Amino acid sequence: MNDTVLLAHGSGGLMAHELLESVFLRHLGDGELGALEDAAVLSRLEGRLAMTTDSYVVQPLFFPGGDIGKLAVCGTVNDLAMRGARPMFLSVGFILEEGLAISDLERVVASMAETARDAGVRIVAGDTKVVGRGGADRLFINTAGVGIVPEGISISAHNAQPGDSVLVSGAMGDHGLAIMTQRHGLRFESPIRSDCAALAGLVASMLAICPHIHVLRDPTRGGLAAVLNEIAGQSQVGIAIDEQVVPVHEPVAAACELLGLDPLYAANEGKLVAIAPAKSAAALVDVMQTHPLGAEASIVGEVTSAHVGSVVLRTAFGTQRVLDMPAGELLPRIC
Amino acid sequence: MNDTVLLAHGSGGLMAHELLESVFLRHLGDGELGALEDAAVLSRLEGRLAMTTDSYVVQPLFFPGGDIGKLAVCGTVNDLAMRGARPMFLSVGFILEEGLAISDLERVVASMAETARDAGVRIVAGDTKVVGRGGADRLFINTAGVGIVPEGISISAHNAQPGDSVLVSGAMGDHGLAIMTQRHGLRFESPIRSDCAALAGLVASMLAICPHIHVLRDPTRGGLAAVLNEIAGQSQVGIAIDEQVVPVHEPVAAACELLGLDPLYAANEGKLVAIAPAKSAAALVDVMQTHPLGAEASIVGEVTSAHVGSVVLRTAFGTQRVLDMPAGELLPRIC
Numbered sequence: 001m002n003d004t005v006l007l008a009h010g011s012g013g014l015m016a017h018e019l020l021e022s023v024f025l026r027h028l029g030d031g032e033l034g035a036l037e038d039a040a041v042l043s044r045l046e047g048r049l050a051m052t053t054d055s056y057v058v059q060p061l062f063f064p065g066g067d068i069g070k071l072a073v074c075g076t077v078n079d080l081a082m083r084g085a086r087p088m089f090l091s092v093g094f095i096l097e098e099g100l101a102i103s104d105l106e107r108v109v110a111s112m113a114e115t116a117r118d119a120g121v122r123i124v125a126g127d128t129k130v131v132g133r134g135g136a137d138r139l140f141i142n143t144a145g146v147g148i149v150p151e152g153i154s155i156s157a158h159n160a161q162p163g164d165s166v167l168v169s170g171a172m173g174d175h176g177l178a179i180m181t182q183r184h185g186l187r188f189e190s191p192i193r194s195d196c197a198a199l200a201g202l203v204a205s206m207l208a209i210c211p212h213i214h215v216l217r218d219p220t221r222g223g224l225a226a227v228l229n230e231i232a233g234q235s236q237v238g239i240a241i242d243e244q245v246v247p248v249h250e251p252v253a254a255a256c257e258l259l260g261l262d263p264l265y266a267a268n269e270g271k272l273v274a275i276a277p278a279k280s281a282a283a284l285v286d287v288m289q290t291h292p293l294g295a296e297a298s299i300v301g302e303v304t305s306a307h308v309g310s311v312v313l314r315t316a317f318g319t320q321r322v323l324d325m326p327a328g329e330l331l332p333r334i335c
Numbered sequence: 336m337n338d339t340v341l342l343a344h345g346s347g348g349l350m351a352h353e354l355l356e357s358v359f360l361r362h363l364g365d366g367e368l369g370a371l372e373d374a375a376v377l378s379r380l381e382g383r384l385a386m387t388t389d390s391y392v393v394q395p396l397f398f399p400g401g402d403i404g405k406l407a408v409c410g411t412v413n414d415l416a417m418r419g420a421r422p423m424f425l426s427v428g429f430i431l432e433e434g435l436a437i438s439d440l441e442r443v444v445a446s447m448a449e450t451a452r453d454a455g456v457r458i459v460a461g462d463t464k465v466v467g468r469g470g471a472d473r474l475f476i477n478t479a480g481v482g483i484v485p486e487g488i489s490i491s492a493h494n495a496q497p498g499d500s501v502l503v504s505g506a507m508g509d510h511g512l513a514i515m516t517q518r519h520g521l522r523f524e525s526p527i528r529s530d531c532a533a534l535a536g537l538v539a540s541m542l543a544i545c546p547h548i549h550v551l552r553d554p555t556r557g558g559l560a561a562v563l564n565e566i567a568g569q570s571q572v573g574i575a576i577d578e579q580v581v582p583v584h585e586p587v588a589a590a591c592e593l594l595g596l597d598p599l600y601a602a603n604e605g606k607l608v609a610i611a612p613a614k615s616a617a618a619l620v621d622v623m624q625t626h627p628l629g630a631e632a633s634i635v636g637e638v639t640s641a642h643v644g645s646v647v648l649r650t651a652f653g654t655q656r657v658l659d660m661p662a663g664e665l666l667p668r669i670c
Contacts, residue, residue, distance in 0.1 A: 012556030013661030036569065037492055038417035038552060039387035041484050046381055052374035053426035053479055054462045057470075082373040091388035093477040095430070125479070127389045131668060135392075135472040142428040144388055144460070144479030149376050157372055217373060221347030234371065326348030333466060 005100040010130030023106050024126060027113040028092075032124040040124040042089060045148060050085035052076060053144040059333040061104065061139055063182045065174075065194030066269070068141055069108035071335060073115040073123075074198045074269060075220065076145040081200040082216040082272065084155040084207060085147030090116060091125035093142040098133045108139065119198035121145070152211055159214040160235035162305035165281035167274040169202065169288055170195070170296040171247040172224050176266030177255045179334050186258070192251050197270030202293045206274065209287050215275035220335055222326045223265040227273055228311045229325040238308050241301035241323065244316045264313075265326050267334045275303060340435040345465030358441050359461060362448040363427075367459040375459040377424060380483060385420035387411060388479040394668040396439065396474055398517045400509075400529030401604070403476055404443035406670060408450040408458075409533045409604060410555070411480040416535040417551040417607065419490040419542060420482030425451060426460035428477040433468045443474065454533035456480070487546055494549040495570035497640040500616035502609040504537065504623055505530070505631040506582040507559050511601030512590045514669050521593070527586050532605030537628045541609065544622050550610035555670055557661045558600040562608055563646045564660040573643050576636035576658065579651045599648075600661050602669045610638060 008015040025034055032040035056072045066074075073090065080087040092112065096105065116123050174195040181192050199218065206213060215235070219227040224246070232239045248256075248263045256263050270293060276284055281299050288294030301314075311323040343350040360369055367375035391407045401409075408425065415422040427447065431440065451458050509530040516527050534553065541548060550570070554562040559581070567574050583591075583598045591598050605628060611619055616634050623629030636649075646658040 007667050008663045010556075010667065011661060011663065012561050013663065015663070016556075017660075035491075035493070036565070038414040039385045039420060039480075039482075041418050041420070042384040042386060044382060045384050047379060049377045049380050049384075049424070049481070050374045051377060051424055051426055051481065052460045053428045053477070055428040055430050055464045055477060057430060057464045057466050079373040083376050085374060085376070089384070089386055091386055091479045093388045093390040093428075093479075095390050095392060095475055125387045127477075129390045129392045129668075131392050131472060134469065135668075136475070137466060137470040140430055140471070140475070142388070142390060142462075142477035142479075144426045144428075144477075145374075146384070146386065146481055147374075156370075158370070221345075221351075226347050230371070325352075326346060328343045328346065328348065328350070332342050332345065333464075333470075 003102055005096045007098050007130055023109055027109045028123050031122055047148040050080050050083050050147045050149050052079040055142040057140050057333050058335050064178050064191045066196035067111050069112035070115045070196055072141040072143045073112050074196050076143040077119045077198040077200055078218045080145050080147040081203040082218055084153035085149045087121045087147040087200050089124045089146050090121050091144045092123055093127045095136050095140040096130045097136040097138050100138050155216050157215055157231050157234040160231050160237050160275045160303045162303050164275045164303040165278045165299050166301040168300050169272045169294045171249045173252045173263035173266035175269040176331055176334055177252045181255050188251050195270035197293050199272055202291045205287055205291055210280040210284050213276045217273045219268050221267055225264045225323050226326055232311055233309050236308055238304035238306050239311045240304055242314050246300050247296045338437055340431045342433050342465055358444055362444045363458050366457055368461055382483040385415050385418050385482045385484050387414040390477040392475050392668050393670050399513050399526045401531035402446050404447035405450045406531055407476040407478045408447050409531050411478040412454045412533040412535055413553045415480050415482040416538040417553055419488035420484045422456045422482040422535050424459045424481050425456050426479045427458055428462045430471050430475040431465045432471040432473050435473050490551050492550055492566050492569040495566050495572050495610045495638045497638050499610045499638040500613045500634050501636040503635050504607045504629045506584045508587045508598035508601035510604040511666055511669055512587045516590050523586050530605035532628050534607055537626045540622055540626055545615040545619050548611045552608045554603045556602055560599045560658050561661055567646055568644050571643055573639035573641050574646045575639055577649050581635050582631045
């Protein structure tokens with residue numbers, strides 16, 4: 001067996017089968033994927049289907065707290081969970097650059113298998129393409145996911161209402177700054193770890209006590225600022241946030257200072273924003289804080305009928321400023 | 336608006352929204368995609384779900400008979416159809432290289448919209464990532480698809496039985512040779528056109544008269560030779576094919592001669608192989624020939640209990656040779 005990926009591994013021929021057997025099926029082959037059919041045929045389903053997709057081009061492939069494979073499972077599971085869906089099945093497409101170390105590929109695939117198992121989803125379909133040296137940057141992954149939305153759940157970025165409370169499940173910016181400090185070779189006393197995690201369990205516990213959550217979004221690219229601006233636009237409401245209660249870990253704040261970044265614009269991969277009726281907010285925070293992924297949950301602001309379509313940040317000094325939609329590209333290839 | 340893709344188009348910020356509005360939503364935005372949610376929530380479904388995925392890295396992006404967008408819709412629709420599923424929903428993930436002409440991107444997206452409409456599937460979820468110059472080769476697309484398998488249908492590469500007939504829906508090698516001649520700048524009197532097409536309609540008409548088809552496969556990478564070898568292995572049978580009855584278009588045969596290729600190893604993107612009980616074969620060919628995508632359908636061989644796991648080609652000279660699984664990489668980035 002070669003120790004790097006060759007063009008012939010993408011041929012559909014013998015070498016493609018060897019790679020399939022020795023890497024993909026070894027870690028992912030105990031279910032539908034192992035049947036090697038054109039499509040997986042799954043169990044009977046009943047209910048409203050949810051479907052989503054994301055491609056992952058993060059650089060570097062491995063970083064404190066995760067890797068591209070863990071990210072590719074968590075990101076797609078989270079997009080399903082943000083509609084209140086129970087994530088069930090994932091597909092995965094790999095684009096490999098000729099020359100990629102097979103050991104790196106295997107490490108990523110093993111990470112995907114473990115993350116999927118932990119998140120309770122099954123990887124049921126897959127595909128691999130190989131492009132020549134210089135045709136891609138080592139390894140790109142696409143995942144698509146399907147899930148079922150339980151009866152009575154209606155969660156949408158269009159549903160925020162004036163008077164609702166705005167909650168976050170934890171500290172902002174961990175993923176973005178983990179990637180950036182790794183990329184720039186910055187060392188801190190304790191390295192910043194990505195928050196990369198699957199949020200479906202946290203969401204299930206939240207819906208169990210408050211099925212009428214209006215909005216859930218995970219603040220990935222563009223961070224909290226982008227997501228709140230999108231919600232303000234889609235729901236045609238204003239949003240006001242108190243800067244001093246938005247949790248930010250100390251090393252993240254320090255790295256942001258150093259790099260000239262704002263943690264409210266930095267990516268997260270294991271955090272959510274929830275918008276819910278104010279009367280349910282305290283109980284939601286309580287249940288979130290009992291979950292390992294919501295230990296630092298807090299109420300950070302509220303939805304308003306003023307300044308429709310925009311987000312206002314109330315600072316520690318009692319001033320206010322508009323928290324704009326991010327304009328350029330600060331953090332390329334963050335996910 | 337810029338005329339090429341910039342890194343900022345992948346940021347999740349303002350420029351990403353501009354690209355979304357001006358290209359993606361313009362062509363794909365009249366359904367769930369236009370709601371811009373983390374996941375699409377679809378209608379209630381009942382039945383066995385089928386799921387599949389493929390990434391597309393074809394080079395060049397545009398070729399006689401199709402483009403990467405048409406290919407990305409047809410390929411995934413076909414993988415669902417090969418399990419007898421009715422294709423319903425697609426997701427699409429784009430990876431764009433900085434510098435890609437926006438006009439090329441838009442041409443591809445418009446082609447996807449048209450192909451999906453014609454195939455009766457809805458593109459319900461999408462994602463776009465941008466990587467820097469040299470980080471990818473212009474444009475890669477992943478599609479994932481879900482469909483519903485009707486009651487009573489059980490089609491699998493494991494189901495071939497000795498005595499079954501082997502059918503193909505038309506001529507072999509058109510897609511592979513369309514790409515190769517385009518790439519090598521070879522000119523023929525009439526250019527070889529890719530057969531790129533969605534096969535779900537053809538499959539539905541076949542299942543209507545013969546719901547007990549045992550195997551359906553589309554001979555893409557590795558061509559007819561790879562697919563028959565896989566079926567022989569997965570079903571633990573032998574397969575015998577008559578070379579002289581396998582349809583090959585004259586310009587494809589000529590180009591293969593010139594390039595030293597074998598049309599039985601060349602990719603197809605709008606053809607299928609069907610394996611069905613011998614008593615249904617003639618009726619199947621009749622119904623296939625009445626469909627525009629099956630006009631050249633024919634019976635090309637049979638499943639045997641001899642030479643289990645391998646494929647034998649009976650030549651025009653009355654000799655036999657083993658049709659091996661392709662070993663190396665003859666045609667990189669064919670799909």
